[in-house]
Amino acid sequence: MLDYPPSAxxxxxxxxxxxASNAPTAxxxxxxxxxxxxxxxxxxxxxxxxxxxxxxxxxQERLGRFIARRRTPKIQAKYAEIGGGSPIYAxxxxxxxxxxxxxxxxxxxxxxxxxxxxxxYAEPLTASALTxxxxxxxxxxxxxxxxxxxxxxxTGASLNELWRELIRLNLxxxxxxxxxxRWPTHPAFIKAMAKKVREGLDQFAADERDSVLVLFSAHxxxxxxxxxxxxxxxxxxxxxxxxxxxxxxxxxxxxAYQSDIKPFxxxxxxxxxxIRNLGARKRKNVLVVPIAFTSDHIETLHxxxxxxxxxxxxxxxxxxxxxxxxxxxPLFIRALAEIAAEHLRSGQxxxxxxxxxxxxxxxALCRSLLNPAHDATRTRARAESA
Amino acid sequence: MLDYPPSAxxxxxxxxxxxASNAPTAxxxxxxxxxxxxxxxxxxxxxxxxxxxxxxxxxQERLGRFIARRRTPKIQAKYAEIGGGSPIYAxxxxxxxxxxxxxxxxxxxxxxxxxxxxxxYAEPLTASALTxxxxxxxxxxxxxxxxxxxxxxxTGASLNELWRELIRLNLxxxxxxxxxxRWPTHPAFIKAMAKKVREGLDQFAADERDSVLVLFSAHxxxxxxxxxxxxxxxxxxxxxxxxxxxxxxxxxxxxAYQSDIKPFxxxxxxxxxxIRNLGARKRKNVLVVPIAFTSDHIETLHxxxxxxxxxxxxxxxxxxxxxxxxxxxPLFIRALAEIAAEHLRSGQxxxxxxxxxxxxxxxALCRSLLNPAHDATRTRARAESA
Numbered sequence: 001m002l003d004y005p006p007s008a009x010x011x012x013x014x015x016x017x018x019x020a021s022n023a024p025t026a027x028x029x030x031x032x033x034x035x036x037x038x039x040x041x042x043x044x045x046x047x048x049x050x051x052x053x054x055x056x057x058x059x060q061e062r063l064g065r066f067i068a069r070r071r072t073p074k075i076q077a078k079y080a081e082i083g084g085g086s087p088i089y090a091x092x093x094x095x096x097x098x099x100x101x102x103x104x105x106x107x108x109x110x111x112x113x114x115x116x117x118x119x120x121y122a123e124p125l126t127a128s129a130l131t132x133x134x135x136x137x138x139x140x141x142x143x144x145x146x147x148x149x150x151x152x153x154x155t156g157a158s159l160n161e162l163w164r165e166l167i168r169l170n171l172x173x174x175x176x177x178x179x180x181x182r183w184p185t186h187p188a189f190i191k192a193m194a195k196k197v198r199e200g201l202d203q204f205a206a207d208e209r210d211s212v213l214v215l216f217s218a219h220x221x222x223x224x225x226x227x228x229x230x231x232x233x234x235x236x237x238x239x240x241x242x243x244x245x246x247x248x249x250x251x252x253x254x255x256a257y258q259s260d261i262k263p264f265x266x267x268x269x270x271x272x273x274x275i276r277n278l279g280a281r282k283r284k285n286v287l288v289v290p291i292a293f294t295s296d297h298i299e300t301l302h303x304x305x306x307x308x309x310x311x312x313x314x315x316x317x318x319x320x321x322x323x324x325x326x327x328x329x330p331l332f333i334r335a336l337a338e339i340a341a342e343h344l345r346s347g348q349x350x351x352x353x354x355x356x357x358x359x360x361x362x363x364a365l366c367r368s369l370l371n372p373a374h375d376a377t378r379t380r381a382r383a384e385s386a
Numbered sequence: 387m388l389d390y391p392p393s394a395x396x397x398x399x400x401x402x403x404x405x406a407s408n409a410p411t412a413x414x415x416x417x418x419x420x421x422x423x424x425x426x427x428x429x430x431x432x433x434x435x436x437x438x439x440x441x442x443x444x445x446q447e448r449l450g451r452f453i454a455r456r457r458t459p460k461i462q463a464k465y466a467e468i469g470g471g472s473p474i475y476a477x478x479x480x481x482x483x484x485x486x487x488x489x490x491x492x493x494x495x496x497x498x499x500x501x502x503x504x505x506x507y508a509e510p511l512t513a514s515a516l517t518x519x520x521x522x523x524x525x526x527x528x529x530x531x532x533x534x535x536x537x538x539x540x541t542g543a544s545l546n547e548l549w550r551e552l553i554r555l556n557l558x559x560x561x562x563x564x565x566x567x568r569w570p571t572h573p574a575f576i577k578a579m580a581k582k583v584r585e586g587l588d589q590f591a592a593d594e595r596d597s598v599l600v601l602f603s604a605h606x607x608x609x610x611x612x613x614x615x616x617x618x619x620x621x622x623x624x625x626x627x628x629x630x631x632x633x634x635x636x637x638x639x640x641x642a643y644q645s646d647i648k649p650f651x652x653x654x655x656x657x658x659x660x661i662r663n664l665g666a667r668k669r670k671n672v673l674v675v676p677i678a679f680t681s682d683h684i685e686t687l688h689x690x691x692x693x694x695x696x697x698x699x700x701x702x703x704x705x706x707x708x709x710x711x712x713x714x715x716p717l718f719i720r721a722l723a724e725i726a727a728e729h730l731r732s733g734q735x736x737x738x739x740x741x742x743x744x745x746x747x748x749x750a751l752c753r754s755l756l757n758p759a760h761d762a763t764r765t766r767a768r769a770e771s772a
């Protein structure tokens with residue numbers, strides 16, 4: 001027995017002292033994050049432009065800081081227009097707490113559950129989450145991406161930050177990990193999305209509803225990332241198909257990509273160009289559906305609701321609406337809880353795709369899993385039933 | 387009654403003289419086609435490079451002929467290597483005949499059914515199909531694309547040719563049309579595809595099978611076409627997801643695109659580049675699955691089986707295999723028959739996406755439907771049961 005490192009001892013179910021107390025199973029909600037106030041915009045952008053895993057730049061340290069500084073006033077103005085900050089923290093907290101509560105019912109054998117937020121570019125950062133988990137005596141932890149579709153730029157960057165921070169904080173063996181790395185077509189998620197599309201359609205007059213074009217819009221990705229083999233466009237497209245199938249293909253639909261920044265080449269078609277073209281085609285009713293993000297944020301509240309809405313007016317789209325974000329919709333909370341419960345029940349460490357590094361990847365950290373929770377759940381369940 | 391044009395008279399079920407005889411319901415199989423002999427390569431390539439809907443060129447007439455002439459010897463050599471011609475005619479004929487037979491059972495109310503092949507670039511061309519249909523006394527016709535996923539470059543170009551040829555041959559009102567324009571996630575098609583992937587996996591040693599990377603490969607598309615709003619990448623991705631779901635995500639998988647031609651920009655990642663990268667990553671077991679074509683053709687028999695296989699050897703992929711094409715697999719024949727039967731039963735003229743012209747489209751012919759078979763099936767069924 002003495003050969004076991006302490007973490008393994010805790011995990012084999014016999015000497016799970018940490019579990020003996022009521023230490024929670026941690027559900028770590030990974031997301032981008034956003035500045036909660038205008039003052040946080042600067043540090044937020046700086047973290048973003050210093051992240052090679054998101055935006056690789058030559059002379060990253062200097063150029064990244066320079067670009068972040070230069071963009072700050074413009075982005076601050078946008079946040080000022082949507083109430084002074086991003087609501088992503090508030091939404092994630094609400095989603096996480098409601099999910100954890102429901103999860104206690106769905107998966108009593110791993111209860112209690114507690115959600116921790118680990119944002120990549122805003123507080124609470126990964127380190128805050130890990131420190132709190134340690135203070136709470138957590139042993140078993142699930143890294144649960146809040147991006148439904150995988151991209152190395154989003155979930156990948158968040159997970160790599162997680163593994164790096166665990167080592168930096170000397171917490172390498174503190175927690176036994178598994179990962180929910182994607183859920184692009186989980187039936188409960190699709191059902192929740194379909195409901196939001198229906199709510200979006202309900203904003204149109206009844207006799208116009210059938211003629212509404214549903215324009216799914218996902219955050220764009222540089223083609224250089226797609227060229228490496230990133231799964232994002234494939235998975236986003238799969239979500240779109242599943243949502244429309246769930247809706248019985250009630251309306252015409254398109255998938256486009258928003259928020260690209262020159263001078264890189266990005267996924268096409270761009271949402272902005274599609275809106276221009278739809279105007280030119282005299283399309284009158286357009287419903288934009290954010291499909292790769294689960295709560296409101298600057299891309300819905302500003303880019304779609306203000307910028308694209310203005311463009312739509314200019315090009316003559318009479319009724320331009322947006323489907324509500326999932327936010328705290330009960331169906332979505334249920335989806336999160338079901339996804340987590342199924343993951344815990346399965347005893348799996350990650351999806352079958354997680355270990356597949358992009359064929360063109362050069363980042364050796366990618367697809368790591370520190371201190372995996374091998375059969376942790378099942379071992380514990382067996383121990384308890386014995 | 388005299389106000390009705392003759393076609394409408396035939397269709398309203400009361401004066402359906404043409405139907406009184408045993409005129410078949412025509413199932414028109416639309417596909418690319420291929421040269422059946424080395425001699426047909428020249429005319430085949432010429433038709434292809436003269437088609438603005440496939441490859442828009444400046445000075446199309448002259449440049450198209452020039453490129454076709456220049457490429458002919460190289461392409462002839464490739465066809466010589468795979469037995470002297472494309473098997474696509476033989477496969478389509480077999481698929482169509484077997485489908486029609488099964489369709490007579492699945493949809494007796496529209497029987498007899500007869501399949502007609504309308505290739506876009508090789509005999510039998512659209513005109514041959516239409517002439518034969520006319521000679522057979524056909525009234526009701528279904529244009530059934532053999533490309534599972536929509537693209538304006540494939541199904542779109544075939545349908546536009548159909549509408550043009552109907553007018554040119556003075557057959558505008560001769561047939562009452564409906565269109566099966568896409569079936570990317572039809573359950574019977576997915577089931578057949580999953581079977582072919584399993585057959586592909588069975589080519590690997592049992593103890594290697596779990597480590598096989600399934601590399602779905604679809605014909606590439608210029609990004610300029612995707613920019614217009616072409617549904618192809620979304621639908622191909624949806625097929626891939628559905629097939630993997632059907633297989634319970636048994637293996638790691640990727641989607642890549644093959645057969646791009648410089649100097650345009652095409653969908654990424656390219657199959658060729660992915661194979662190189664997989665070699666560099668020391669991947670030993672790779673199964674290529676053609677996902678956007680339903681029978682063997684030069685892209686499977688030569689590009690994958692000869693060219694990519696050689697590349698794979700060069701880059702060190704020890705076991706490089708290809709999943710068999712659907713060809714005359716009974717599950718696929720059943721899928722075709724079920725898709726056709728459901729279409730006929732539905733009374734629908736086309737999918738809910740067919741009428742949505744790409745937002746960036748400038749081709750006014752796109753998404754036409756000449757002489758639609760409004761409720762033709764149901765009207766006839768009613769008339770017969772009366």
